[in-house]
Amino acid sequence: MKLLASPTSPYARKLRVIAHELGLALPVEDTAPMTDPAALLAANPLGKVPALVLDDGSAIIDSPVIAAFLLASVPGQKLMAQSGHAHWQARTTEALADGVLDAAIILRFNMAQGITSGPWVDRQYRAIERALSVMNTRVGGSGFGDICIAVACDYLSFRFPDLHWREHNAALAELTDRLLATPAFAATRPPA
Numbered sequence: 001m002k003l004l005a006s007p008t009s010p011y012a013r014k015l016r017v018i019a020h021e022l023g024l025a026l027p028v029e030d031t032a033p034m035t036d037p038a039a040l041l042a043a044n045p046l047g048k049v050p051a052l053v054l055d056d057g058s059a060i061i062d063s064p065v066i067a068a069f070l071l072a073s074v075p076g077q078k079l080m081a082q083s084g085h086a087h088w089q090a091r092t093t094e095a096l097a098d099g100v101l102d103a104a105i106i107l108r109f110n111m112a113q114g115i116t117s118g119p120w121v122d123r124q125y126r127a128i129e130r131a132l133s134v135m136n137t138r139v140g141g142s143g144f145g146d147i148c149i150a151v152a153c154d155y156l157s158f159r160f161p162d163l164h165w166r167e168h169n170a171a172l173a174e175l176t177d178r179l180l181a182t183p184a185f186a187a188t189r190p191p192a
């Protein structure tokens with residue numbers, strides 16, 4: 001299998017860290033989504049990375065679905081509970097962290113068009129702020145959720161250095177610093 005992904009995609013980073021922690025080989029094929037490469041559109045008609053292409057040529061898309069596939073590939077994995085309340089809470093933490101990324105990416109697309117203010121922009125910042133403060137209370141819920149959180153926080157540091165998300169979110173800051181020092185995060189740091 002191979003992951004179509006750009007080196008800076010935080011959704012792909014989440015998957016690469018998870019694969020690393022699960023001991024799965026996950027080769028990455030450098031793919032720039034905005035140029036609409038044929039291989040990406042064949043795997044994902046939405047034109048987004050990451051997309052996972054399996055050995056039989058079929059594809060799995062959307063990072064939460066790919067994450068679930070990776071976890072299911074390793075029976076007995078310890079990153080996330082298999083079922084029950086803890087399972088759904090871990091997946092909810094993933095949705096929160098992915099939602100922070102979705103809002104951040106909307107902001108970046110707006111910035112690229114020169115739009116840096118207005119109600120739609122403010123709405124994204126408010127969503128990020130609220131989600132961060134809830135994520136701050138969810139640290140330590142699961143290894144999987146913690147990875148999702150740290151990937152999102154480090155993406156904010158990477159793309160929004162003026163956001164100062166650490167100031168009111170001490171648990172997020174401690175978690176992110178701790179996970180950034182692990183081999184999986186070090187190996188997937190986005191290029192400057």
Ligand SMILES: N[C@@H](CCC(=O)N[C@@H](CS)C(=O)NCC(=O)O)C(=O)O
Binds near residue numbers: 034050
């Ligand atoms: N929900 C998707 C979001 C993926 C996504 O937005 N990827 C960005 C790159 S980080 C992308 O491919 N954008 C291209 C586009 O929106 O056309 C996931 O979790 O995989």
